[in-house]
Amino acid sequence: MSVNILICDDSSLARKQLARALPNDWDAEVKYAKHGQEALDIIDSTPVDIMFLDLNMPVLDGYQTLQGLQSNENAPVVVVVSGDVQPLAIKRVSDLGARDFLKKPVSSETLLEALSDLPIFTDRSSTQSRGLNLGDLKEKLTLASGLQEISNVSMGRAASVLADMLNVFIKLPVPQVNVLEVSELQMALSYGGTDQGQCSAVTQGFVGAGISIETLLIFSDSSFPDMAKLLGMSESIDSSMELELLMDVSSVLVGPFMSALSQQLNIEFSQSHPAVMGQHIKVQDLVAVKKEDWTQTLAVEIVYEVENYKISCDLLLLFTEDSLEPLERLISYLID
Structure with missing residues (x-):
């Protein structure tokens, strides 16, 4: 009997990677959803036996999708596949009914091991299997x-390190990727909230x-008091302590981030020393410091926020124009 699979992820790369990691001998039909609401609509109208669910998505994220399935009598088995590996994230999805949690990017071996614990997979009939139907995977990877x-x-990866250091939960967004002029970069930062003060x-x-x-x-100065509190610093916060906190947060977020980036691209980066x-200062003054260097750039922006605390910071990756061709080539290898 054919199994109905739903892969719910806003990333075309993630959908393709996961689909191609599924066992080829599984008699299954695969459908796709780009966010949680689309997944819930599919589940309401079509039988779904197992859903692979991302957490960080627009419209409805993975947590909201799991909540939406609570009252659904036809809810499928849910396996969360996410890059958010915070222990509290794993606990929360388990409490919401997820059967398993797999770390992105998932290999075919890891996926097979996870599926081997599910009756929906172990009960398959190999003698009459028609094989895996991956459906429409023609969407171009940009x-x-x-x-x-x-x-x-x-x-x-970076959020998990910070969460462990502070013993908190880090709220993660969908990373924003855009080609920006300097003026647009300032506007993007303003929308992120770092220009408040x-x-x-x-x-x-x-x-x-x-x-x-x-x-x-970019670290909001209003975040320093709560950050010091979480780290058990009871003395008054002076300029040198703020600098120490700033460098610590930078090391914790940037180091693991770039390590995970290099692992996925299979390259090694040489790095300069971090500099204040x-x-x-105001965001517009910050942008002005680099105005001559940043004419037009490919930018990735991530806004990290600490749940229940007034702590937020922006992490930006700014790629030079010459980086685009080799970057595109390396990314294309991820689905070959």
Whole structure:
């Protein structure tokens, strides 16, 4: 009997990677959803036996989708496949009814091992199997969509390290990927919320395989009190302590992020020492410091927020124009 599979992920790269990791001898039909609401609509209208569910998505994220399935009598078996590997994220999806949690990107071996625990897979009839039908996978992979997905995985690795350090839950967004002029970069940061009051920033450069990246971590100054509180710093916060906190957060977020990025692209980056770009300044002044260097750039923006605390920061990856061709080539290898 054929099994109905639904892969719910906003990333075309993630959908393709997961679909191609499924066992070829499984008698199954695969459908796709780009966000949680689309998945719920499909489940309401079509039998679905098992759903592979991402967490960070627009419209309805994975948590909201699991909540939406609570009252559905026809709810499928749900396996979460996510780059958000925070222990609390794994616990939350388990509490919401997810059968298993797999870390992105998932290999065919890992997926087979997880499926081997499910009756829906072990009860399959190999003698009458028609094989796996992957459905429509013709959607073209773009540089932006590919970069968004590998940034999503890298974001999750970095957030897990910060969450462990602070013993908190980090709220993660869908990474934003855009080609921006300097004026548009300032506007993007404004929408992210870092222009409310003053901010401080750390910059660091990375080069490898023809790709040049400048990372910029922008930390809202209003976040310092709660950050110090979480780290058990009871003394008054002076300028040197703020600088120490800023460098610590930069190291925790940028280091693991770039490590995960390099692993996915299978390249090694040389890196410069992190440098303070400014303290207690406005975003527009921060952008002005680099105005001559940033004419037009491919930018990835991620806004990290700590749940229940007034802590937020923007992590930006700024790629030079010469980086686009080798980056696009490396990303295309991920689905070959």
